[in-house]
Amino acid sequence: MPKFVFLATDLALLAILIGIGVYIRHAARSPSLRQTWIQVLKNPSAVSAGLVLLLFFLLATLDSVHFRPRLPAADAAAASDAPVAYSTRTLSLLDVLLSGPREAVERTYSVPLGTHQFSKESVLVNGKMVRDFPRLAYGGRHLQDPARDWLPDVLRKSAAGLAAGLLASAALWLLVTWRLGKNAAQPLGASFTRLWHGHTAYPWRAALWTLSVLLLLVGWLAALWPYYHVMGTDQTGNDVLFQAIKSVRTAIVIGSLATLATLPLAILFGVLAGYFKGWVDDAIQYLYTVLSSIPSVLLISAFVLLIQVFIDKNPNLFATGLERADVRLFLLAVVLGITGWAQLARLLRAETLKLGELDFVQAARAFGVSDAGIMRRHILPNLMHIVVIVAVLDFSGLVLYEAVLSYVGVGVDPSTNSFGTMINGARNEMSRDPVVWWNLVTAFSFMVTLVLSMTLFSSAVREAFDPRARSFRVHKLPPPRTASAAASSKS
Known part of the structure; x- marks a missing residue:
């Protein structure tokens, strides 16, 4: 049995997922919230983006279950008496699932789907030292003659992977078609026609096309990744695609935890x-005006340097290097949240000023309801749509902000x-x-996919929750019927 390790960001991400689950349950029980989220789910781009985000969150969750493997006993006879020993290396479920690419470490750079090293080295050929591109230890090692067998092997494996993804996609389309036809009491052909043309209550066509693309991509990777480095290797020989997938968790933690903070x-x-207005309003406005006047990059850099000094001076607080790096990631997310509350506070202040003058708030004051009760029962519930909109919109900005900070050397x-x-490593x-x-x-593609998906999803959320952002279609009225037209129709 392995020894589970609970990092700070693991617990934070688990708390966020539990909070999302509680909110989903609350929204399902609330008629108004349920109807609003139904409007979000009827948006084709939001559904497609939501499925991609669900995949990213699944990868982050798998990468957040950490444990230390149990070491095998040296002597089987003394295994029962010997104390249990665990490895000093902490792994995650994602590391176990992708153990092949994780352990396939080369010497240095190699191109995507390559079989030889990217740079020349001195190698021994027929007893002579020559400068050549050496074969990779893992990439394409199953090939006898890479110059002859590489292209047919790549094409064959790609075709097999794409065919498997296509079969899974066809089965998914058939299942959804059968289910929709059963609910509508239609034959399979009519149900497929209705689904193909998008004549359904929910955008099933957009969801199925998105899942089809994902299945094709997963099938292609599953066929090639065990034999090649699909996106090449970096300077230290590590698989680039594996590093990009591991980076998803960092982006999710930064975006979600910083937003929550x-x-x-x-x-x-x-x-x-x-x-309260008055001096309370003046003091708070002065506070976030001063905070906004300080360049955010300099302020966050100062906090990060203080965190790093604390970590360096207290090495005994951390058992492994992973825990030390995780604490820095956790505190960086908290710092991003603490320094980024001014914009949302301005929006909530303006909306609270408007709500405070409405009749139901004035009536509550007249009946003697306390200030805390008015804010809890009448003000805060009417502000939650703004909180939801800004929280979803800020996620993308925080992911990009982490990339900028790490690029300048003060990030994770x-x-x-x-x-x-x-x-940052790609600059040189x-x-x-x-x-x-x-x-x-690779890093840019993954980051753009995550940010673009969240941006599309947040646009649908904003359109559904904010009445002023909704776009209403203007339906043209039929032209008025003239007397001659009415007479001709009667005849």
Whole structure:
């Protein structure tokens, strides 16, 4: 039995997932919230983006279950008496699932789907030292003659993987078609026609196309990744695609935890400033005006340097290097949240000022309801749509912010996989000749996919929750019927 390790970010992510589950249950029981989220789910782009985000969150969750494997006993006879020993290396469920790419470490750079090293080395050929590109230890090692067998092998495995993904996609389309036809009491052909043309209550077509693309991609990777480095290797020989997938957890933790850390201060100060007005409003406005006047990069850099000094001076507080890097990641997310509450506080203050003048709030004051009761029962529930909109919108910005901070060297620990760290490492690679482009392209593609998916989903959430952002279609009225037209129709 392995020894489970609970990191700070693991517990934070688990708490966030539990909170999301509680909110989903509350929204399902609330008629107004349920109807609003149904409007979100009827948006095709939101459904497609939500499925991609669900995949990213699944990867982050698998990468957040950490444990230390149990070491085998040296002597089977003394195994029962010997104390249990565990490895000093901490792994996650994602590491176990992707153990092949994780352990397939080369000497240095290699191109995507390559069989030889990217740079020349002195190798011994027929008793002579020559400069050549040596074979990779893992990439394409099953090939006898890479120059002859590489292209047919890649094409054959790609076709097999794409065919498996296509079969899984066809089975999924058939299952959804059968289910929709059964609910509508239609034959299979009519149900498929209705699904193909998008004549359904929910955007099943968009969801199925998104899942089909994901299944094709997963099938292609499953066929090639055990035999090749699909996106090449970096300077230390590690698989670039594996590092990009490991960086998903860092982006999810930064985006979700920093957003969660922003909400308490923003809600507290925004509601207090808008409700009490006067000197309370002046003090809070002065506070977030001063905070906004300080360049955020400099402020966050100062906090990160203080955190790093504390970690360096207290090494006995951390058992492993992973725990030390995780504490820095956790505190970086908290710092991003603490320094980024001013914008949401301004919005909540303005909305609270408007709500405080409405009749139901004035009636509550007249009946002697306390200030805390009015804010809890009447003000805060009417502000939650703004909180939801801003929280979803800020996620993308925080993911990009982490990439910028890691690029300038004040982000996560260098040993932590992140998109910013990969992009920072690619700065020198882009100046090489020939250019090592795959590290930057992989990190950029994953980051853009995550940010774009969250942006599309947040746009649908904003449109559903904010009445002012909804786009209403103007239906053209039929032209009025003239007397001659009416007479001709009667005849």
